[in-house]
Amino acid sequence: MKKLNFGIIGCGRIAYKHAEAIKKNEKANLLYVCDIIEERAVDYKNKYGAERYFTDYHEMLEMPDLDVVNICTPSGMHAEMGIAAAKAGKHVIVEKPMALSSIDADALINACDENGVKLAVCFQNRFNPPVQKLRRALEEGRFGKLTHASAVVRWFRPQDYYDQAPWRGTWAMDGGCLMNQSIHNIDLLQWMMGPVESVFGYTANNFRKIEAEDVGVAVLEFKNGALGVIEASTTIYPENLEETLAIFGEKGTVMLGGIAVNKIETWKFADSQDENLEMEQQDVPNVYGFGHDALIEDFIRAVIEDRRPYIDGREGIKSLRIVLGIYHSAVSL
Numbered sequence: 001m002k003k004l005n006f007g008i009i010g011c012g013r014i015a016y017k018h019a020e021a022i023k024k025n026e027k028a029n030l031l032y033v034c035d036i037i038e039e040r041a042v043d044y045k046n047k048y049g050a051e052r053y054f055t056d057y058h059e060m061l062e063m064p065d066l067d068v069v070n071i072c073t074p075s076g077m078h079a080e081m082g083i084a085a086a087k088a089g090k091h092v093i094v095e096k097p098m099a100l101s102s103i104d105a106d107a108l109i110n111a112c113d114e115n116g117v118k119l120a121v122c123f124q125n126r127f128n129p130p131v132q133k134l135r136r137a138l139e140e141g142r143f144g145k146l147t148h149a150s151a152v153v154r155w156f157r158p159q160d161y162y163d164q165a166p167w168r169g170t171w172a173m174d175g176g177c178l179m180n181q182s183i184h185n186i187d188l189l190q191w192m193m194g195p196v197e198s199v200f201g202y203t204a205n206n207f208r209k210i211e212a213e214d215v216g217v218a219v220l221e222f223k224n225g226a227l228g229v230i231e232a233s234t235t236i237y238p239e240n241l242e243e244t245l246a247i248f249g250e251k252g253t254v255m256l257g258g259i260a261v262n263k264i265e266t267w268k269f270a271d272s273q274d275e276n277l278e279m280e281q282q283d284v285p286n287v288y289g290f291g292h293d294a295l296i297e298d299f300i301r302a303v304i305e306d307r308r309p310y311i312d313g314r315e316g317i318k319s320l321r322i323v324l325g326i327y328h329s330a331v332s333l
């Protein structure tokens with residue numbers, strides 16, 4: 001079988017998860033890398049054995065042997081780059097959030113549809129074993145009626161993190177702890193609880209010298225009548241504390257925790273089954289976890305089998321809309 005040729009745009013902090021996942025996958029080949037900072041592009045080319053590097057992504061998109069583009073640039077650039085890739089006939093894997101507005105996200109989805117290419121959004125935590133187990137329990141109806149849920153991200157990002165790259169924490173290119181960090185858990189919350197009826201939130205900026213929020217809270221009502229709570233922060237002293245997702249139903253209680261929903265803290269169901277919970281626990285070296293490997297494997301299969309990726313654009317936009325709803329609600333008039 002011919003390998004799929006990948007090209008990465010943006011060789012910064014998260015791109016290595018893409019490069020490593022591509023390198024590990026026998027059906028994938030990392031052909032090109034691109035960064036406007038030449039040194040970074042050269043570094044990635046050498047480290048991961050790519051054939052060629054670019055400093056202009058438009059030139060990379062002209063390469064006829066390029067099949068898939070991984071967009072790992074600042075969030076405010078995702079939609080424009082994804083649309084350009086789709087128009088060039090390339091499949092698109094985009095980092096989260098897929099865009100910073102609903103209009104841009106819709107435009108990206110439409111461009112991929114119109115050009116017959118696949119689109120996946122990197123909510124890699126959906127592949128975490130505890131999250132997969134929780135999703136199976138929901139699909140099997142083990143919770144009975146869902147009553148409420150919470151998504152909590154208590155993390156720490158020092159001022160240095162924001163100062164490393166000027167786009168971080170800006171409204172035009174990033175957003176704050178809700179749009180950047182907590183969107184992962186908001187994605188999981190809505191994946192488990194279903195569509196949202198309404199959302200109300202507050203945001204604040206206490207410590208970080210950025211435009212956007214470093215703390216945010218919200219309450220939600222889901223269309224099924226269940227209620228939800230979101231708590232997001234990047235100022236938890238003195239380090240990352242937890243990313244937890246708790247789901248409560250009439251016949252079940254599950255709480256996933258760890259620093260990035262990688263542990264099962266509580267697992268109780270009325271239909272208690274003989275379950276080995278240890279099997280699902282995961283030790284992760286950082287909050288990125290291991291999900292990019294599974295996401296890229298799924299994406300390759302989606303291309304080969306001509307089916308939708310596990311987390312396509314229509315899935316990826318849901319959490320974006322919730323965050324935008326919170327921002328809208330939190331605007332003081």
Ligand SMILES: NC(=O)c1ccc[n+]([C@@H]2O[C@H](COP(=O)([O-])OP(=O)(O)OC[C@H]3O[C@@H](n4cnc5c(N)ncnc54)[C@H](O)[C@@H]3O)[C@@H](O)[C@H]2O)c1
Pocket residue numbers: 009010011012013014015034035036037040055057072073074075077095096097122123124165180287288
């Ligand atoms: N899935 C996750 O867990 C996860 C984790 C971290 C970041 N992210 C997302 O990944 C994206 C990148 O974040 P990061 O922390 O790696 O950022 P970063 O600043 O470390 O890297 C971004 C890179 O893009 C390059 N770039 C900027 N403009 C470019 C252009 N026009 N053409 C080519 N390259 C360009 C920059 O030079 C930089 O090297 C963000 O959207 C972020 O939200 C996702």
